[in-house]
Amino acid sequence: MVNGKRAVERCDFLGIAPYSDTEDGLYRGYLTPAYAASQRVIARWMTEAGMTTRIDAAGNLVGRYEGAGSRPALIIGSHLDSVRDAGRYDGPLGIMLGIECVAVLSAMQERLSFPIEIYAFGDEEGSRFPLAMLTSRAVAGVLECDIEEPVDSAGASLSDALASYGLETQAPVAADVPGLQAARHPGALAYLEAHIEQGPVLESEGLALGNVTGIAAQRRFSAFVSGRAGHAGTTAMMLRRDAFAAAAAMVLAAEECARAEDADRVATVGSIIVGPGAANVVPGAARFTLDVRAATDEACAALADAILAKFGAIAAERSVTLSVDALHHLPASPSDSRLLELMDAAIADEGLPARRLVSGAGHDAMILSALCPTAMLFIRCREGISHNPAESVTAEDCTLAGRVMLRFIKLLEDFHGA
Ligand SMILES: [Zn+2]
Incomplete structure (x- = not known):
């Protein structure tokens, strides 16, 4: 036995x-x-x-x-x-x-x-x-x-x-x-x-x-958001191009996209670096990773595309620039x-x-x-x-x-x- x-x-x-x-x-x-x-x-x-x-x-x-x-x-x-x-x-x-x-x-x-x-x-x-x-x-x-x-x-x-x-x-x-x-x-x-x-x-x-x-298929990306650094005390809210706030909106959008799909699809932002990184400076840059997984290559590509489209819309809305590099793709x-x-x-x-x-x-x-x-x-x-x-x-x-x-x-x- x-x-x-x-x-x-x-x-x-x-x-x-x-x-x-x-x-x-x-x-x-x-x-x-x-x-x-x-x-x-x-x-x-x-x-x-x-x-x-x-x-x-x-x-x-x-x-x-x-x-x-x-x-x-x-x-x-x-x-x-x-x-x-x-x-x-x-x-x-x-x-x-x-x-x-x-x-x-x-x-x-x-x-x-x-x-x-x-x-x-x-x-x-x-x-x-x-x-x-x-x-x-x-x-x-x-x-x-x-x-x-x-x-x-x-x-x-x-x-x-x-x-x-x-x-x-x-x-x-x-x-x-x-x-x-x-x-x-x-x-x-x-x-x-x-x-x-x-x-x-x-x-x-x-x-x-x-x-x-x-x-599961896996796609991993590195995203870079570029805004404009500024004085935290004097830069009016309406004039800001806060890269970290934009990246935060993107993180939540990734979560929302994956949640809308079936349970086999997941998306994770596991790492983020904000620059210049001081308490009294509006962040001018943010770099983060995005990891997307799904049961099939098609489902993984579809979820990644949907998330990246949202990222693009958020960047436009907030007047920041976004660049995304594909790090790897495991079928x-x-x-x-x-x-x-x-x-x-x-x-x-x-x-x-x-x-x-x-x-x-x-x-x-x-x-x-x-x-x-x-x-x-x-x-x-x-x-x-x-x-x-x-x-x-x-x-x-x-x-x-x-x-x-x-x-x-x-x-x-x-x-x-x-
Ligand atoms: Zn193991």
Whole structure:
């Protein structure tokens, strides 16, 4: 039987030093001492569950449970790294549940027509180097970065960190980019990731699990509002061109636009800088970010267009100038439609309603979709809290998640093996 309690306890075990790089609170960076210590323990758990283990060229820990056929591997994974002052389940829980699934198959001496490989990805959060999902990009063969470039806060480059971890980095991966030879050839049968929801939907509906339809499209902009600075005491209100007041109106307009749409569409202004920034000066400049997400590329573009049109109208009304730069655009990453149906069936076989939902947050699954069909299972977390030590899940929900994952694996066997 799947042991969800053990999966939770193992995440808790990894939540403190030496499996955390900080004594207070959890922080596990990519290729740090805590990362190495965690890999050693998890490798032991993988071995006990009947797997062989290796560390790939990107520093990912990989456990492999052999199959009886010649089909490509099913990858089950999530990330081992964390943000600073993190919760214990964001990432590691998906790895632990994968190990639990293999432990069950191994105990029953059951071999499938495909091997299972459990990946503990090294860098998803981007909390050490300013690059997220670095190691899943390497595995999917879509990493485009010069490993000399990213530098951590202590001044160590990514290539230094890899070298001191004992990893070879000389050979080119793609084009002429020297990098991480972790790409899989010829690919994989499928990728399955279980992850805490990091949102409140499942809890508010009284559901333990959700079937993730895909990862939301994301557009990010930098907006610059230019008005006219002036004396706070002598500039008449009617004559002001206050850049901060205009930006504030834009922030509220973004919120209003997103609220008018369905719940899958969100818009956030998370950062603003006002200049010149003195109590006795009317602000002449304001720069802020806008992050827009929606389930589909079309919906995301439509919401972003609507918000930017409002910004333009506000700028004209208030006689300030507005310029907007697109910072990045991440297309939506839908789960595979056949795997979505298998996951619905696996959830229904456990007697649970098959609730489908979109992920507003990015995950390694969106990267792995370049390699193979992907599926994700969300697990209810208390009050939707994540990236916070208060992150919490129940052992019962995790047991259910593991049971659904095992059913999914069996359905995949029948589906492809027939
Ligand atoms: Zn995560």
